[in-house]
Amino acid sequence: MEEQKTELINQPIKSVKPVVTSIDTASIIPMGGVGDVTRNMYLYEYHDEILIVDCGIGFADQSMPGVDLMIPDVSYLKSTNKKIVGMILTHGHEDHIGATPFVLPELPEFPIYGSSLTIEFVREKLKEYGVQRNINPVNLDETVSLGSFKISFARVTHSIVDATNLFIQTPAGNFYHGSDFKFDWTPADGKLTELSKITRFGDQGILCTLEDSLGSERPGYTPSEHKILESFEEEFARARGKIFMSTYSSNISRLNQAIEVAVRMRKKFCFMGRSLLKTKEVGLGLGYMKFPGHMEIKPHEIKKFKPSEVVIMLAGSQAQEFSALVRVAYDQDRDIKIQKGDTVIFSADPIPGNEVNINALVDTISKRGARVRYTGITHDFHVSGHGSQEDIKLMIALTRPKLLMPIGGTYKQMVAYRDIAKTMGYQDRDVVLGENGQEIIFSKEGFRFGKRIKIENVYLDAVSGEPVESYVIVDRKKISKEGIVTIIAEIDSQTGQLIATPDVLTRGFTYEGINEFAKRLQQTVAKKLGTRKEKVQNWAYIKSIVGKTAEEMFFREKREPLVVPVVLEV
């Protein structure tokens, strides 16, 4: 029995039927965020109740051309007979709240809780997409009851203020939901991680700690946000021209630190970029941002000041298309120019997949003669918001759970997390390596894998907010690699024969002998259609003959464009 359990644990990918047991159980089903970093959503199930934790978007990479976002697949939640008792949002980052405007309209009403900033960001989102929903921030010292679940909050330090971890109690056992965090003893807002709360959660006995594993490859502790303040001080003091600073738009602390140094050095500052302006509005509203109003200027007022008198905070640290920094760098902004003597600070590390675009952006800015501070030459202007190996160990020490489950990381990071846990005495079988859609059933005895939910990639176009079907992505990928060939064949409906050489149209595809190809295609298709001369019954058949023949002919020449046959009845 023990043997068998170990076996299961070592094969976390395999789905197994739940063993009938008299012991009470609770389940976790990650819908996103396990094996990938973004699109976080976790379902906690107890009997016929479901608690949702987080509702984030995923970011598209180069394998998804023309796609902006991915959202969690909520087909299971829409079709289940179980009752959704509520949703808790751990913090205000896009990959934890960004899918709310798309997902909530699909689901029945239920209470939604989160910290002040988190809820405020969600409100803004829902407003933007015209989604009506009454949501309110929770007092982080209160315990919320949702069905059989009792949820308590611990404030944690992260790269956004008002971030929380959760202590989730169920009759079958308690969980610590260790969403994104690091241990920062000198955070910019002065609000420390609530260690005493976390240890008290631990005192009550934790079955499984789910923990942010993104930093598990990095040794040591993650440095404090405070380090950035010192870097700003040094760099702002040396600057003789304008200062541009770009970071993640939701990072209020980072913005506050830049503002603090700017004000102290009597530099005016301004904000550029829609997302940054929204952050400013929300930050001021909640009192998380405070600055003397007369020090802020509008972008068009910059020219009234000496270059050395202004700091421009702008969105676009990931070189996002149409972002403020990209517009300014490529000289597409009427008012603001990057000039010789200016300083441009990238206060953010590249997210994997953005390197090529960011490198090109840094090159372009360098050509304008500006001094650029970027990850390639300095690590002074960014610290991660995620804990490193020692932070991870400290969280394990605080929560002292029976089991561990790395979340928010890729598979290799989950493996690195398991290696860390093993240095603290945990065994392979104590660490749950989950997978999105794979139910994990917990009992006081341990865990086993349960049902497996089919999860599709749900793509979204950010402009329209409309879904992009996955077959569209497949087509785009194929066309972008090999091009597209449309073949227009006119068929005599009385004889079923080709009337003339088909028209062959290509895009994203070159072929020297395309006319000759069309003629050969005509002959081959004619041969395949046979000599019968009768009224066409099955147009789909003729269409497939034309398409397949062309594909075969191309394939023999090592070419695989997307072939679109069009048959016209004449």
Add this chain to the structure above:
Amino acid sequence: MEEQKTELINQPIKSVKPVVTSIDTASIIPMGGVGDVTRNMYLYEYHDEILIVDCGIGFADQSMPGVDLMIPDVSYLKSTNKKIVGMILTHGHEDHIGATPFVLPELPEFPIYGSSLTIEFVREKLKEYGVQRNINPVNLDETVSLGSFKISFARVTHSIVDATNLFIQTPAGNFYHGSDFKFDWTPADGKLTELSKITRFGDQGILCTLEDSLGSERPGYTPSEHKILESFEEEFARARGKIFMSTYSSNISRLNQAIEVAVRMRKKFCFMGRSLLKTKEVGLGLGYMKFPGHMEIKPHEIKKFKPSEVVIMLAGSQAQEFSALVRVAYDQDRDIKIQKGDTVIFSADPIPGNEVNINALVDTISKRGARVRYTGITHDFHVSGHGSQEDIKLMIALTRPKLLMPIGGTYKQMVAYRDIAKTMGYQDRDVVLGENGQEIIFSKEGFRFGKRIKIENVYLDAVSGEPVESYVIVDRKKISKEGIVTIIAEIDSQTGQLIATPDVLTRGFTYEGINEFAKRLQQTVAKKLGTRKEKVQNWAYIKSIVGKTAEEMFFREKREPLVVPVVLEV
């Protein structure tokens, strides 16, 4: 006068007319390799003579869908009246020699020189593409005369054996061509950089040192290749399963080190992947690779041995599609499987742009239960072949030139290089920040910018070796972002009017109301075509009306697919 020159130097981008001067001049025109890392080709011009240095390919990135390679644009060389006196290849890396099979057939005959391995690699390439050309290795201690140019070689350490730097003498002044190098005092082949030669070049007076600037963002010295040997020793000794090791295929030293450790530990080894097998063949032929033949096995023989007895060296460290490592990792190889207990070593850093694919590959391998050594968790298995900031300074100290010109780096790296030079007393105006296609005219007095050659991106499909036109890339990019819509409109040739609702075909594009769209399109086009009923004279006009109308209709709904209008005459 002096003032004006400084001005020119500070604006390296701007093209200026050469000032008439009685002083003798020599020019350099980078055709690739300045402001980008790959596709290296430099023209040295003296009066009506041209010397070509290097002839490399560029690697396509995600902005060039479906493209494998880029080659230098040699239109200028094909149309010039000047005489190409010869070509020197500095070392055997693809980005320095890879374009030879495509470029040489376009140009007249001239002598080609390089070190033994370099020439051997080029021979293999020319053979593969069926290009006839007689080329021979040069004795590195000899000085080669090509027209008015005298070229001497200095052996340098780099991530490929037989790498050289060049001392190029012209009547107008001497140049040091510091192609890719680092200073490694314990290289795997024991052949040190020829410092005494380089200092002697310096003694003769150098007008400009062109220097590898890829590592200019990195402080310190680049570590020695020897470090990898120690890492292999440690990792091979701890492995209980099979060992997979992947590096750049041309890195003979790295392969030799893995083989050395394998043999010492009595492990059999094998090679997988076409490029690796070719390197082995060339390496053995030149005596640069030596190993006891009985220790090498073929991939299908692996199953005869215990897992702990084999080391598999395979291509694919950049997660290249169809590479041996990718095939094995995704379980597409019949003989070789990655299993629990195996070790997979990535002995190469990710090239920017490959991160996403490499991360996915590491994840996949991790899921198979193998121990993976990759850049994210250890820097023990790769050292750069390029010098860091201190290596760069040492080269400047050895050559002591009047002027400096960073090459082989992006613009930001060129700027970082200039910052290094300034710490050694050089001024901004002493450092030439060039651009591909921009002639730089050198005289004993200094430099100025000369003519500007238009350089196009020349894309190549690696399978067919055929060019891919740039408009094809533009189409592919557009389609991959927004999809393609083909509109087939049947027009009555007698009346010039639409006969029916156009057929609208979409790929990579979704649109709910496409049928309704087609009807609106019909109406709008009909309106634009007017009510005249006459024989069609201008089919292109009708086609453009159809296409533009559809584009406008989509654009109003924030959609921009590639629209292909097809007009059929009925």
